[in-house]
Amino acid sequence: MKTTIGEKCFVAVNTLFMLLLCFVTLYPFIYVFFASLSNPAALASHRGLLLLPLDLNMNAYKAVFDNPMITTGYRNTIFYVVCGTAINLLLTALGAYVLSRRNLYFKNMLMLLIVITMFFGGGLIPTYLLINKLGMLNSVWALLIPGAISTFNMIIMRTGFQAVPISLEESARMDGANDLVILFRIIIPLSMPVIAVMILWYAVGHWNSYFSALIYLRDRELFPLQLVLREILITNSTDSMMTDAGAQDRIAIAETIKYATIIVSTLPILLLYPFLQKYFVKGVLIGAIKE
Amino acid sequence: MLICEAGDSLSRFFHTTRKVGKRMAASPRAPHAPQPDSPAKQRKLERRSLIKKDLKRNKFIYLLALPIIAYYGIFHYGPMYGLLMAFKDFSIADGIWGSRWIGFDHFENFFNSYYFGRLIRNTILINIYELLFAFPAPILLALLLNEIRGRIFKRTVQTISYLPHFISIVVVVGMMFDFLARDGLINQLLGFFGIDSIPFMSEPGWFRTLFVGSGIWQGLGWGSIIYLAAIATIDPTLYEAAKMDGAGRFKQVLHITIPGIMPTIVIMFILNMGSMMSVGSEKVLLMYSPLTYETADVISTFVYRRGVLDSDYGFTTAVGLFNSIVSFILLVASNTISKRVSEHKLW
Secondary structure, three states: OOOOHHHHHHHHHHHHHHHHHHHHHHHHHHHHHHHHOOOHHHHHHOOOOOOOOOOOOOHHHHHHHHOHHHHHHHHHHHHHHHHHHHHHHHHHHHHHHHHHOOOOOOHHHHHHHHHHHHHOOOOHHHHHHHHHHOOOOOOOHHHHOOOOOOHHHHHHHHHHHHOOOHHHHHHHHHOOOOHHHHHHHHHHHHOHHHHHHHHHHHHHHHHHOOHHHHHHOOOHHHOOHHHHHHHHHOOOOOHHHOOOOOHHHHHHHHHHHHHHHHHHHHHHHHHHHHHHHHHHHHHHHHHHOOO | OHHHHHHHHHHHHHHHHHHHHHHHHHOOOOOOOOOOOOHHHHHHHHHHHHHHHHHHHOHHHHHHHHHHHHHHHHHHHHHHHHHHHHHEEOOOOOHHHHOEEOOOHHHHHHHHOHHHHHHHHHHHHHHHHHHHHHOHHHHHHHHHHHOOOOHHHHHHHHHHHHHHHHOOHHHHHHHHHHHOOOOOHHHHHHHHOOOOOOOHHHOHHHHHHHHHHHHHHHHHHHHHHHHHHHHHOOOHHHHHHHHHOOOOHHHHHHHHHHHHHHHHHHHHHHHHHHOOOOOOHHHHHHHOOHHHHHHHOOHHHHHHHHHHHOOOHHHHHHHHHHHHHHHHHHHHHHHHHHHHHHOOOOO
């Protein structure tokens, strides 16, 4: 079919728009990366876009890794990601299994009570007081338990579990398998794509979350990386990292330290992202399929 | 959409209970029963034996469900019980039940307070801007991406556009503070065009634009996935037929693609209405400062400051409850309207 001039114009404009979109999305990260590797003084006097690091310099990274707040934060975050995701998976899989059972008299009622919580809840203050009353305030449990199940994810997982052929389950039951065996030996191994998506979603969620830590934690030793980042990037406290710099250099190096912190905290996701991307997308699509 | 499934389960629940009731009412009584019970009593007995059988057969599954029930009971329904605080002069020492009832005093205080107008205005305006700009943006991107013929180019653009979704909100706002600072990158670039530096982050007039704009930057690509999936399910023969009839690309988009994804758009719109009153407090909390409270302070951040920081628990619970109720009403209303107008619905 012949293409008209109008169509050609459209294709050109569309392509240009997509290129612009890619640039706008990627360039902030590129700028931050180059700036983090630049000489603080050179960066301070530079105007406009960066196309390469100015006067390559790794001091900012040294300052970041020498900072006990960041290293503790990193360790804490890894702990929250690993333990939190494990708890999430266990409980979500359990709930999804129960909800995927056929002929359960109370299933519809259970489902209703769970779905209601997606649209209505107690809100911030009652939840906060509850956590307080349970004695979880200022403890790691406050970050692990209250968000243990995401209802949304549980329903997605249930949909995944329902796709496992019932005949497999029945023959296992003939052989005397109980529900736990069926869940862990048959349903979960056969639903690996959904499980992978859940691991990724929960893990990224834990890695990026700061709000529950902000309200529930007081002890700085327990702070996750994001809360430390908040102090460095937004409430501007890089002072503790520059004990041996003059006042003039302080302001300049504070900038590069910020950039280096962004890179250090985002690097794991940036590096894994290209490989995991297809799983993330798959997850959205599983969620989009109507029963 | 997943949520529709959740909605389905709501309607299915009501539907089946009704059906069960009808069936049981209609069931003929055993003719040789010595003393025929009243229908109601018999229904009750029937149901009880059904439950007993079910509990026996599925006892292990109910055992597995216990942690789940406990979790939802404690961490979801527990806070709902805490909502009683909204009607009480709450003090920690007396507990929720022991505190004195004060009726709607907290609500009255809130409606008459200086902050009420400002909070409602800010909350609603941010949402209206999001509805106008952030809601259609991913739809537009999906339509444009769909027109790209080069598969590798399309995949690359998609991969890149999803990326910001996975960056933490702290980093995104941190970068905004940096790039939008008085001597930041954006002001440097504006300087090349002779524009004076603008104090973006401390200027109340810029807050909504920056909030919605950065939201689009972060969520544009990710939001388009669902629409791209909807486009992929459109029957290709429709396009063939349209081409036969001489429809150009634009006409095809207008008459096939857009109607094809309309159900998805409507569902997403209803969900959006449901979250109308809940602006992402996590992001506002990072972005705002006392300088920008005038346009930036929303209900949820107000609740955080007055509740968590100033320990004014009863009052802020009332404010939060007011917020949830309005959200819930908006969700139900938009669903009802959409059901009337377009037959697309959440439940």
